[in-house]
Amino acid sequence: MIENLDLTLLDWSRAQFALTAIYHWLFVPLTLGLSFIVAIMETIYVRTGDEEWKRMTRFWMTLFGINFAIGVATGIILEFEFGTNWSNYSWFVGDIFGAPLAIEGILAFFLESTFVAVMFFGWNKVSRRFHLVSTWLVAVGANLSALWILVANSWMQNPVGMVFNPDTARNEMTSFWALLFNPVAVGKFLHTISSGFLLASMFVLGISSWYLLKKREEQLAKRSILISGIFGLLSSLMVAYTGDMSTRTIARVQPVKFAALEALSEGKQEAGLTIVGILKDSGRKIGGRSLTEFSLKIEVPGLLSLMTSGDRDAFVPGISDLVNGNEARSIMPVTEKILRGKEAKELLSGYKASKHEKMVQKADSISAVFRDPGFISGNFRYFGYAFIDKPEDVVPNVKLAYYTFHVMVLLGFFFIIMFALALFYLFRGTISARKWFLWLAVWSILLPYVSGELGWALAEAGRQPWIIQDLMPVGAAVTRISPGSVITTFILFAVLFTVLLISEISIMVRQIKLGPKH
16 A cells, blocks of 8 residues: 555665675674674783783784674665665654664764774784773674664664654654663674674684694684683573573564464464474465465474463464454454554544644644554554555565574574584594584584574564564655666675675685784
């Protein structure tokens, strides 16, 4: 019901943003984790005075610097795209969404960019302790940058702490603390930074394993494996815990996404948690969309109900319940949400008309309705449904959500095993002889990148069709510009980002082959 929307424009705008986000996330997590690993190594150097730890610190710091410099470019472009390609979104929520992004630029990025120069060029120019403090501040600043970005993104998943102003047709912030402590933001921040720590730990473990295979820099490699093994094991356990916490939150605030990632077509009591499963289309449909079913499934009975509500007998709603409604479970059908959304949209149109015709009394009465808590919780919370054509349109791609989630979970358990084995073999003194494990560690460098991209695919594709959950569909957010201009910039960005990625990999590989300076 989004009038005169060019679907080619929408698809290319989404593709461009996805392209930028995918490339950006190839650089960010290594920055988040490697900054702390470098800070830990330098702390050991300052405390012990052992020059070997200084040499290690400078080596891993060099790799961090290469990644940091290239990652900044994609981040800047990503933020600009909100204004160029998604101006309707920026207008609708700019007063809220812009605040954490502004803090990220003013506080966090300023912090890391100020001290990064001391970190790289301050060796032998400032005291050891001041240099160490600078390194820690860069690490803290990098992760604070992630905090504010994730606060902004989490608000899109669960809009809180705001009120709608009918005069400007904008949402305005009422509570900054509600944004900051949004349950989605808390879980997403902890999960994202711990996954960055995990990725950096696997990066260090894999490169150190390569040195052992080549019988080079064995002391540096084993010490690096010690740090990355401990840091990585703790991080991978944290990833598992925060992933579970985030999934529980999704079940509350984005139930359709949750049903999709578990491929739960029909609601169940004592719902089982699927460990491994293969999906196929079933003969059942919602509107014009086929539901899915399992052709193969291994599950733990009752565990999904227990994990989401603490009660093994609890009912977990499925896609059918959430779309068609379930009166017995007090679940509103999407058709009712569409009606409520249309009422809110029509009321806004009536307010604008009253203002234009200078019908002050009528305009004031409508304005009072928009401030009424009952209207906000009863109708306006479904404002975005006014733009939905068919109830089944609120269901994301179930197979995409299911497989991205479950592959990510399986990889999470693999990472825990890898770090535990690294420490086990290291403490037994047999790691150099475990060629199979060393080669596995080298190739496993790629897997946290895969897991991270799958996580973001689930987070963003899993909430479709919404750009702001229940308030604004993606189609209503896009800038009405020429599709040709979006296609042109897509191609330019694809070439630019690919060149940057190839440059980073080639510089990294060259630096790793050279090894640390003596």
